[in-house]
Amino acid sequence: MVKEINTSIVMDTIIRYHSISRARISEITGLNKGTVSSLVSELIIQHLVFETGAGESSGGRKPVMLQFNGDAGYVIGIDLGVNYVLTILTNLQGMIICEHQEDIIGLNSQEIIPLLVRSIGIISSQAPSSPYGIVGIGIGVPGMVNAEGTVLFAPNLGWTHVDLRAAIQLNYSEMPIFVDNEANMGAIGEKQYGLGKEVANLIYISVGVGIGAGIILRNEVFRGTGGYSGETGHMTIDANGRLCRCGNRGCWELYASEQALTDMGKSIQLDGTIGTLESYVASAEKGQGSVIEAFEKIGHYLGIGVANIMNIFNPDLIIIGNRLAKAERWLSRPLQETVDQRALPIQRQSAAVQFSSLSSHSTALGASFMAVSAFLQKSTSRSL
Amino acid sequence: MVKEINTSIVMDTIIRYHSISRARISEITGLNKGTVSSLVSELIIQHLVFETGAGESSGGRKPVMLQFNGDAGYVIGIDLGVNYVLTILTNLQGMIICEHQEDIIGLNSQEIIPLLVRSIGIISSQAPSSPYGIVGIGIGVPGMVNAEGTVLFAPNLGWTHVDLRAAIQLNYSEMPIFVDNEANMGAIGEKQYGLGKEVANLIYISVGVGIGAGIILRNEVFRGTGGYSGETGHMTIDANGRLCRCGNRGCWELYASEQALTDMGKSIQLDGTIGTLESYVASAEKGQGSVIEAFEKIGHYLGIGVANIMNIFNPDLIIIGNRLAKAERWLSRPLQETVDQRALPIQRQSAAVQFSSLSSHSTALGASFMAVSAFLQKSTSRSL
DNA sequence: TTTACTTAGTTTAGCCACTGTACAAACTAA
DNA sequence: TTAGTTTGTACAGTGGCTAAACTAAGTAAA
Incomplete structure (x- = not known):
């Protein structure tokens, strides 16, 4: 021992x-x-x-x-997004060997799971030969996941109670498989391979259609009692605000997510394109004022929630990740200004707010690290 | 080892x-x-x-x-409140042997510190004889405390940068002394001797003049990077709300603390008494509708913040403590109703909200336990 | 060169604290 | 009584650590 x-x-x-x-x-x-x-x-x-x-x-x-020996084995990390699946192969040091992406727009769970299995197969076959081979698979999912790897509720995928781990395990019976919330995986990714390497307490805020948070405290993910921590998107920031589908009023994600952007976008005359995040980014890059204003408003509201999180946790670092991190250019300044105005001085002095450094790979890298971590733990313990 | x-x-x-x-x-x-x-x-x-x-x-x-052997030694726990000092002597099992309370209204730090020393002396002299004697002192303070036991900022005492541990240490040079935030101590008290005995994750919300939180995760106090976690009182719950002296707008404690009660009280015709919490409680007990309404409004706003904390942490238990817990009778129902309306279903199913069970002793008991814990750790380790 | 001094890594002896087994003590139940 | 249980102690054996000695391989100055 x-x-x-x-x-x-x-x-x-x-x-x-x-x-x-x-x-x-x-x-x-x-x-x-x-x-x-x-x-x-x-x-x-x-x-x-x-x-x-x-x-x-x-x-x-x-x-x-x-x-x-980072190449003693390889692991697979999967970012199951709302409308894509990103599968990566990394070595034990988190070096990405190859990746594979597919769209899953409009697919249900019965269609997505075989697609995941197929992606794993494609990526597996590209692993160089090594002493241990593929030693584990990690999957980040946009929803609540319990300790058994069952996706309890993933509103943006339309999933309820999908036993994802068991489903994958059917095809890879001996393989350790780790399923967790996408924000937790993102936090792990940033902690291991990104901006959070040197810090003990970091909060990764995943800003996509909704908002979730991966919470790392004392170098470990904090999942809460049932595994449902980090539902920051439904934190009330406006007690008498708009009604959210969760039943609450004034939820943060109503004002500071992709969904908020889409809502604002309805009143914005776009240059002919549809209202995807990418189209808004393109318009902003062309200098369209109304779009830039929308981003700045979202940055401001992001700041309100970030200041709350700072006051509550006193972390070293808050990282903004997931889709909206692509709009860093327009979000960053208003976000920081709001934090400076609203967080307690002692908090904002000691905590930094940054945008994800791993571009869109935080979650997949975090998922792969879960597998690496378990493998190393097993390897160092069984050498008795 | x-x-x-x-x-x-x-x-x-x-x-x-x-x-x-x-x-x-x-x-x-x-x-x-x-x-x-x-x-x-x-x-x-x-x-x-x-x-x-x-x-x-x-x-x-x-x-x-x-x-x-709970009586192998004794410890002293101090709750330094905004206008009182409560000093207790407990054995190693948290049994209160005797206590001593003094008012400190209007006193500054130069006056309070000698008073603390005097209180420690009075209480010490009442300790039964035992193998180890008094083995430690814990102090809970209504403000931010760093790891060295310096009170950085305690607005309601008017303290900035008071090195409390060193000051007490001058008089008790060999005695282990532990200074921490009053909410952290309260959380520890409830975890060890109160409602939180069986749970791993609990948030103790200290509702006094302001609001602070003691956060216990995985059975340990989480203090944040600098020791300033739990500043939940300055969590924004109304983005466009009233201005707080902290510089932010719509802080929780503007709507749900003793200070909020006092503000509301200005428009309430009391039965001749001054507007202390005790007088409001007395009026409410007599059935004065306007006061009861004020309490219910505060209960509602408490619920908004509690729901936020539930969504963020997914704890086992949230405990409402400190002065406003005395108004449980009127706060409880509206608080629970708001939580039921606003927290995510999965959160409110798994987390309970309760009022402190240790009446006004949570903080002092938590402070004493800090000393007990350190003593036992030292004792079991030095038996080499 | 030679010599003195450093630093790296291995070997060996000894020690600490654990485990497993045996056993004595103390009890119950037929 | 006698057989069978349970509790607690004694003792030998073992794993894995440390300290110290030792080998190996370098640098620096005479």
């Missing part, structure tokens, strides 16, 4: 420092040199770590540098 | 089960009988555990029952 913990510590240290000697690991972790040596040799036998040759001497014998 | 962990596990098991045999501990924890025996004998030497005699046989030798 102690060995398990120490193996994890050594593994994490190697991954974090990218290239490191046994002696440095011993220094950093406080573990004895002998202990480190023996643990490392087991990791090498497991193909999880390899020696890259001699490093720079600092006045004595040259160290043998160690690296994490 | 393993021993430390196991000692803690044994200790926790004894505390939880109140009266238990070595054999049962071994069963429950999975530790070997011999291991449990040796750890228990050390705890007995330390006076932390004692044998209470034979228990009921279940067909064989009678077990020797063990109990946690």
Whole structure:
């Protein structure tokens, strides 16, 4: 049991420092040199770590540098969006090997699940050969997911109670499969591979048709008691505001989501195109004032909710992700201004607000990391 | 290190089960009988555990029952309120031995600190003799406190940057002293000794002059990056609402706190008394409709914020505490109705909203528990 | 070169705290 | 009584750690 913990510590240290000697690991972790040596040799036998040759001497014998073998295996990450499926293959370090995207507009769950299985098949076949092969699959879904991987409610997909994990498991019986909310996966993605690498507390705000949040506190996802935390889109920001389909009034997502944009757009004369987010972005880029104003209004309302979240959580970082992050150019300034006006001074001084750095891959990368994490945990524990 | 962990596990098991045999501990924890025996004998030497005699046989030798020695030492818990100081002495099980209260209306920090020291002295002298004596002091403060025990900002006391821990430490140099926000302490109190014993995620909402929240997630207080989490009072619930002194508009505490009551009270004809919370409660008890209406309005607005918190955290339990809990009778129904209307169905099904069960002792008890917790941790670890 | 000094990594002996097994003590029930 | 249970202790064995010695491989200055 102690060995398990120490193996994890050594593994994490190697991954974090990218290239490191046994002696440095011993220094950093406080573990004895002998202990480190023996643990490392087991990791090498497991193909999880390899020696890259001699490093720079600092006045004595040259160290043998160690690296994490990111290509010991591969994982699949899936971002099941409202109208697309993005499937990626990454190695254990989150390097994207290949990706595959398909539209799912108008499809129901009976049609989407086979499509997911097909996508997994296509992507799997492109994995380079490796000691462990494909070691897991992660899936981010735009809805509430329970601990068993059942999608309880995904309004924008029209799903209720779809046992997604079991459905995929039918085709890949031995494969570890992780299903979670798209915002949680996005938060994990940003924490591991994006802007959140150095912070312990971050909130990833997924602004798409609605708004959801992935909450990472003390370096771990906080899912709440039933797994339904982060329903920030239905936070009241206007007590006497418009009625939301959830039954509440003045929900944040009525004022600051893609749906809000569409509502505003009805009164905007577009240059002939349909009112998709992409068309609005295109119009804004052409300088259409009414569209830019709409974005700025949404940025302002985003700021109100972001300030609330800052006041409640006192996080290191708030990241705006998902579809509306594409309009960063017009959202950013009004958002920041509103936060500066509305959040408590001590909060806005210590917390940063940024837009996703992984473009549209946050969720898929987070999903793939779930699988990586589980694989490494299993690998370092079973080396008994 | 393993021993430390196991000692803690044994200790926790004894505390939880109140009266238990070595054999049962071994069963429950999975530790070997011999291991449990040796750890228990050390705890007995330390006076932390004692044998209470034979228990009921279940067909064989009678077990020797063990109990946690709650009277191995005592701790002091202080609730520094806006206009009172409540000091309590408890044993290690949170049993209140004696208490002492003083008014501090109109006093500044230079006057309050000596008063705190005096109160500690008065209470200390009443502690029964015990193996360890007074083992720690906890203080809950109505303001932001950093990790060093400095009160950064306590608007209702008029304090900025008062190094409270250091000031008390001057008089009790070797004593462990814990200073934290009053809402965090209240949350801890409810978690340990009140309504939250069985739950992992609870939010304690302290409704006094303003509103603050103590957040317990996965059985631990979440304090945020700088220690400033839980500033829920400044959550916007009305985007275009009234201006708050914090600079924001439509802050929750403008509509749902003692301050809100006072504001409303200006237009209420009271029966000759001044507008304190107590006088409003008295009027409501006499059946004065306008006061009851005011309470109901506050209950409604409390519900809006509570629904927000439910949607964001998906907790097991939300507890309403501090001064306004005294008006439970009139707040409760409108609060629950609003939550039922506004929180997502799945949230309100799984989370309960209750009023504090420890009457006005939540904060002081939480403060005392901080000291208990630190003492037990130290005791079980230094038995090397 | 040679020599002295560093630093890296392995080996070995010893130790700590756990587990498993055996056993004594103390009880119940037939 | 006698057989069978349950509790708690004793003791040997083991896993995994640390400390220290040692080998290996370098640098720097005489």
